[in-house]
Amino acid sequence: MRKIILSIIFCVVLFPTATFADEREVYIALGDSLAAGQTPYSEIDAGYTDFIALQLMRNGKLAHFSKELTFPGYRVQNVIETVQSDEAAQLLNEATLITISAGANNLLPLIEHNPEQGTIAFSQLSADFALNEVRIQMKELLSLSKEKAPNAEIYVLGYYFPYVSLHEEQKQGAEKAVKLLNKILKQETEQAGHVFVDVFEAFNLGQADYLPSIQDIHPNQLGYRIMANEMLKKYSGNDFLSLSIETMPEPNPKTFEEMLQMQQNELAVEEEDFMAQHHPDKPKPIYV
Secondary structure (H helix, E strand, C coil): CHHHHCCCCCHHHHCCCCCCHHHCEEEEEEECHHHHCECCCCEECCCHHHHHHHHHHHCCCEEEEECCCECCCCCHHHHHHHHCCHHHHHHHHHCCEEEEECCHHHHHHHCEEECCCCEEECCHHHHHHHHHHHHHHHHHHHHHHHHHCCCCEEEEECCCCCCCCCCHHHHHHHHHHHHHHHHHHHHHHHHCCCEEECCHHHHHCCHHHHCCCCCCCCCCHHHHHHHHHHHHHHHHCCCCCCCCHHHCCCCCCEEHHHHHHHHHHHHHHHHHHHHHHHCCCCCCCCCC
């Protein structure tokens, strides 16, 4: 299912027409639901990784894009396992550009959020343990990523504050935890010689517009646009590659059920092609 979920939304960027062949990137995304493009309504659509790829394509800087190695719910350890997988080997070996979103799923499940009442509760001890786990595992992940993708420039994205309905007196502790998560990600990223992308302040300027559902922590496409543009600023050194609201693609969300059906259809086509190649005399199935 993973291949379908994370490749159907922006397949246009897999086949760009570019004029600067020597400068084009093989862009591979790694990470959690934000890297995958999960919407506030439990669907998958174009997210920040797609928007980065789109802008690279529009400017003749993209040779290939894949977010097949991202998946909702991934913790840092899951991303480590993905980087070590056979599925990832060729993609990472050819990569020249990698973005990573990982760490929030180590921390946020420990926070009990009541959006209707605008309250949260969490154990500071458990949060500290999770953050230390992120620190240790991010060091391993970045080392492995560089080993598996020796030609890639690596960008690690930080996180925004995801709770829009909290009362002001409830925010301090949770904001401190998210900022500490970002601090750890920044330290480990820069110590490994890579680039950290801070999205916290830029996202929070329009937080209410980017997080339309108090029940869900995932942004809409306007929020993903902010994340993409912060990364593109780091990448280019200016705003030249930034995605404007006017040039954003139309939303095209897919439910997980729809993507599962697409996967089943794809597998059926692959099986039919295999049979046609290896057993050409066997009649093709008739679909009604």
